[in-house]
Amino acid sequence: MATVATLALPQLVSAAFAKENIKKLNLDKDDVILFQGDSITDWGRDHNKSFPNDTGTMGTGYAMLTASQLLLQNPDKNLQIYNKGISGNKVYQLAERWDTDCLALKPNVLSIHIGVNDYWHTITSGYTGTIDNYISDYHKLLDRTKQALPNIKLVICEPFGVKGVRAVNDSWYPTFDLFRKAARDIANEYGATFVPWQSVFDKALELAPGSYWTLDGVHPAIAGEALMARAWMEAIG
């Protein structure tokens, strides 16, 4: 007989992962880990700081919370963790700064979260890029990355929206879902670890309303950041 009891965290995160066939991320000693993305990644960081494992470098978002768990749980690994997210970025804007903000750091683990603005800016800022641009720009970015850093371990994080909270309404769908699917497909194509954040947020709505987890449907509240970090850590083998 199936149970319908609501799961508590962290079982809820594990349940969201269980439905997926996630390639686990293996961490190695001396791994350099880079978080890349848009405002959700950038959140609260000091752009003048570039020292690894530094609170100014990491900011106050999921990247900082994930770094804190990575460093706590792997004291034997000498991890060096950076955050180079930039607010407002779409995938083509990552490409524009990729030499300095990714390749020069020679990351062993690259975690990318990009795609919300590639959709959102089409309805707010007159951006004319399409899902096809997103897919082809993402491919180019990863091809270039793997050419420069053939052994890089990729983590592709799912773009997500929490419907009904301020910025995110029915008009986003089904178009926005194409960006989520594209990120997942790209993760599979490139043998990347996929972090299914949309699934995790969907599950979290069983415990508290969207406004608890996110400020505006796009940017997470602290609870949502912690949820994202918990999910990222779940992807480690």
Next chain:
Amino acid sequence: MATVATLALPQLVSAAFAKENIKKLNLDKDDVILFQGDSITDWGRDHNKSFPNDTGTMGTGYAMLTASQLLLQNPDKNLQIYNKGISGNKVYQLAERWDTDCLALKPNVLSIHIGVNDYWHTITSGYTGTIDNYISDYHKLLDRTKQALPNIKLVICEPFGVKGVRAVNDSWYPTFDLFRKAARDIANEYGATFVPWQSVFDKALELAPGSYWTLDGVHPAIAGEALMARAWMEAIG
């Protein structure tokens, strides 16, 4: 036969607690939680922000990391979390701003971490306060707090130093130990939950050197902040 295997986290934190007789903290629905202290608490927060559960309000230190875990693990409790730590504070300086930075917020849970500067500034800044001043000022602060907020749940966090890392050397001891003991005694006297951070850092040195957990022996690195948050959460019943 006893095992000498090194414990991993979080078992290591649990082991540090197991040696103590810690009164557990019970969280209730709608609890207002206030973190108070010095630079270790203040770390990275925006003093112009005072909205609860906000990354600007909470900063980038253990207070933020603890808040993130509190919010993640208690989505049913409607917790409102604040940070009002101020860099450089000693216990008498908490008292100077207590009406606005504590009592006016009407916290149900008050977490205080104070005492490092009460010792440190005697060797760096000509501060002439003694352990007796620390104890009597701390008593006065808590008496005043309990008079205004009789049902407040107190969390007293242990002042700590990580010996051998920059600021903290043999000259600190045994005097600094008196401040640690005083905080513990005060926790017992007031029926407070005690967070034994020194014990936890001492245990963590089995996994990585002090320079991994702290920047200067006093201020934690991200790994140390995460360790502190993990220990704070361990104190919850």
